[in-house]
Amino acid sequence: MTKHLLLTSTLLATAAISPAQAEMNFNRIASFPVTSNFEGTVPDETSAEIIDVTADGMTLVYTDSPAGVIGAIDITDPAAPAPMGTLVVEGEPTAVSVIGNTAFVGVNTSPSYTAPSGFIKAVNLADMSITASCDLGGQPDSTARAKDGSFIAVAIENERDEDLGDGRVPQMPAGDLVMIDVVEGTLDCSTLRRASLTGLADVAGEDPEPEFVDINALGEVVVTLQENNHIAVVARDGKVQSHFSAGAVDLEGIDTRDERGALIFDQSQKGRLREPDGVQWIDDDHFAIANEGDMDGGARGMTIFHKDGTLVWESGATLEHAIVQIGHYPDKRSDSKGAEPEGMEFAVFDGTPYVFVMAERASIVAVYDVTDPTSPVLKQLLPSGISPEGAVAIPERGLLATANEFDGLQDGAARAHVMLYQYGDAPASYPHLTSEGMAELTGWGAISGMVADAEGMIYAVADSFYGYQPRIFKIDPTTTPAQIVDAIDVTRNGMPAQKLDMEGIALDADGNFWVASEGRTDRVIPHALYQVNAKGEIKQEIGLPAELMAVEKRFGFEGITLVGNTLWMPVQREWKDDPKDHVKLVAYDLEREEWGAVLYPKAASAKGWVGLSDMAVHGEHVYIIERDNQHGAEAVTKKIYAVPLADMTPAALGSELPVVTKTLVRDLIPDLLSTGGYVLDKVEGIAISPDGAAWISTDNDGVDDHSGETMFFSIGKVTK
Structure with a gap:
């Protein structure tokens, strides 16, 4: 029939x-x-x-x-x-x-x-x-x-x-x-x-x-x-x-x-x-x-x-x-x-x-x-x-x-x-993060940089995969799984601020966001910093100075944090003037409108590359993600390092840059294996709440040649 x-x-x-x-x-x-x-x-x-x-x-x-x-x-x-x-x-x-x-x-x-x-x-x-x-x-x-x-x-x-x-x-x-x-x-x-x-x-x-x-x-x-x-x-x-x-x-x-x-x-x-x-x-x-x-x-x-x-x-x-x-x-x-x-x-x-x-x-x-x-x-x-x-x-x-x-x-x-x-x-161990419960069906992915506010809520940005719909996600980490409770569209003159590659986010005392956007010179998209208000409206754009543009490469700022009046941005990989296995931590003084930098000594890589991802500040240190681009058994470097703020004294661009010291805080590979999967390559976000608890996230590449898996977890207090 x-x-x-x-x-x-x-x-x-x-x-x-x-x-x-x-x-x-x-x-x-x-x-x-x-x-x-x-x-x-x-x-x-x-x-x-x-x-x-x-x-x-x-x-x-x-x-x-x-x-x-x-x-x-x-x-x-x-x-x-x-x-x-x-x-x-x-x-x-x-x-x-x-x-x-x-x-x-x-x-x-x-x-x-x-x-x-x-x-x-x-x-x-x-x-x-x-x-x-x-x-x-x-x-x-x-x-x-x-x-x-x-x-x-x-x-x-x-x-x-x-x-x-x-x-x-x-x-x-x-x-x-x-x-x-x-x-x-x-x-x-x-x-x-x-x-x-x-x-x-x-x-x-x-x-x-x-x-x-x-x-x-x-x-x-x-x-x-x-x-x-x-x-x-x-x-x-x-x-x-x-x-x-x-x-x-x-x-x-x-x-x-x-x-x-x-x-x-x-x-x-x-x-x-x-x-x-x-x-x-x-x-x-x-x-x-x-x-x-x-x-x-x-x-x-x-x-x-x-x-x-x-x-x-x-x-x-x-x-x-x-x-x-x-x-x-x-x-x-x-x-x-x-x-x-x-x-x-x-x-x-x-x-x-x-x-x-x-x-x-x-x-x-x-x-x-x-x-x-x-x-x-x-x-x-x-x-x-x-x-x-x-x-x-x-x-x-x-x-x-x-x-x-x-x-x-x-x-x-x-x-x-x-x-x-x-x-x-046993409780279900996945997902780690969800938008279920929001009034409208809300998609997300490619989580990159993160920051925690005074109440312990976490704000995260999605990278260039969603560059035609740039968003800041507000996350409540106290629930299981963690809950996306708001999605803030980033706009320019009332329209989506397309082609941003948001790789880092910070908060200032007035409730504004500072976003680091990684550029692509092959697509005429500049590296830049953006001040964004709580509604997602871009209020200020700061381009890189000539001294940095002369040596920049595609792989740019991969995070941002605010220390006093100074924004700090880790550069993912070496630029043209950097010594081998050293990358810049770039500083921008918001009051003086002056640029500077220090050098960070990263691990060498036997396969692929090693670079920096995100940065967060707590107490007397900044905490930096250092990772390679390898998956599974090939992965070696997925680590959190602490750098004392005392080392973070920027020198003028073009001068000899001081090299900071780093201390290993945590090897993340056991965490990345804790749910029975293979080691994901892109550990991209770190946020530290006021009590010192650090939250880590991975980037799922927008589910493009990727399993789509996002890990979002706490490694406890970084001060322990």
Whole structure:
């Protein structure tokens, strides 16, 4: 049967996450870099895409498409995952399902779009040997195992060439669904049977492109036909039991334009096709889909259907709104498909059924309690590596694992990771910062410099990623998570002060802000200081003097603090006249309107660079962030140093500058590892409250080639 569904406003779910009380929650406990599974030379590109686990719950198996291998991870101790190596599969591994200790791997060997080919291979994980291989006669895209281990289902996509014509279906040959029995622990190729899916969909019905499959306890296979915007339920004998359109959604309060760095959620989309990717059975009658979109659609959320085609529940824009509030919204994807929910997993933990939805572009795993499939509750948003693609739940051990496909080697970002989460009686450790509770939906990200006021409230600036919507955020750090309570637009003559790169913020006694903006000479944007009133209006601009402009480079002021009547700004890296591994702390006397500087001795770097980020003053010292630009195990320098104010006597520009002394206050790497993730590179903000408590923040690069994760935490009193 075929049904066309258009969402009405009465079906929209609420956006708020249920309170993460001291109850059962998922918290990340470990991250495993895929590169550690290679001996000797590591490929320039690796990935972790689809993931499964052995029956004993002790070994994870994942596909690594660009490297052409599957990898295995020992999680006997889930907090310390260990490499078990890789196996070359002679093609592109696209999917994996494990029964017992055998992995069934879909391998794409297509020489072209018009001549698709592939195999499913059985791999004995005990010795990483291939025990069987069945020719699928097409390109496999996903696999699923029957609950009783009796057969494997394979979605044969035979995907379209997006560069052919205008990239639309139909593009033959058509895809279909294959099922193969598992006998005595391996594949019996003689049992291969096909279920034809042609003629079902209204959208290019002659060319179905199956995307994702899952199997319920009855042996029924649900398959999404993404480009066709269709869903089918197929019996194990290949008979189509039901099929229907995935339908469309009306979305309100979303961002559909790439405004080059502005988070504006005032647009809508009517009749947005779901075009689902991932699908998971919740019980024998209901399943959930992730509405990623591909050719024409992308409804940015999750939907639950009864297998007869009845629409049961729709998230609408509420999932994306929750993602916006924790700073993970990928603004550069606004004109495409937003956060892009893609992969899914389902499992029952301690009697509670959960659906896990992976938002590929937001790098978030959404956790829904689906005790009542007609009214799911969004319980948590978990931080992931960049672009989570697959997940596997291990409820008998209280574990969840995600595979994160993006490898950032070529983009200066983190490499691909597998991440593990523990289910337990503990408060949720993420997010650290949220705008939930504000009257309007407020997006944020790329937090840079910070400052605390006399009441202990913290003001933070976002850097140039949001340069077309510069804002100062007021943060209440006393709540868990810390709460953004106000967003102050920085304006010039009543309009957004576009193209600012705000890297530091300070407060004066009159309640004005002083903002340091890093320039870009290649874009004719000057380094400058700005006085901004409490309403966000720029009242004064101070450019750099000729003596500094003659030696400046792109990497400029990375913070600002006010000591008496003098503004101090750390320069991130060496300028033209600086000795090696020394950078300027630049001073500007507001009363005398005079410039000066001292030199700060920074660490050398064996890889990449080391520079300064932010600066704050408390008591008789200034406190400075010194960091390298490395991630994960490559990170060495993420530190806070104290410099005595007695050393901060500026010399005239152009003269020999005095060198200050520094004392290590804290190595931040243990803090950055405390939530089970890899070390983030951009520790960019420090604020010190009147009682001496220091708060640290990281910059998430506006969720661009970044996991979107923002850490915001206290290291206690700096005077201890």
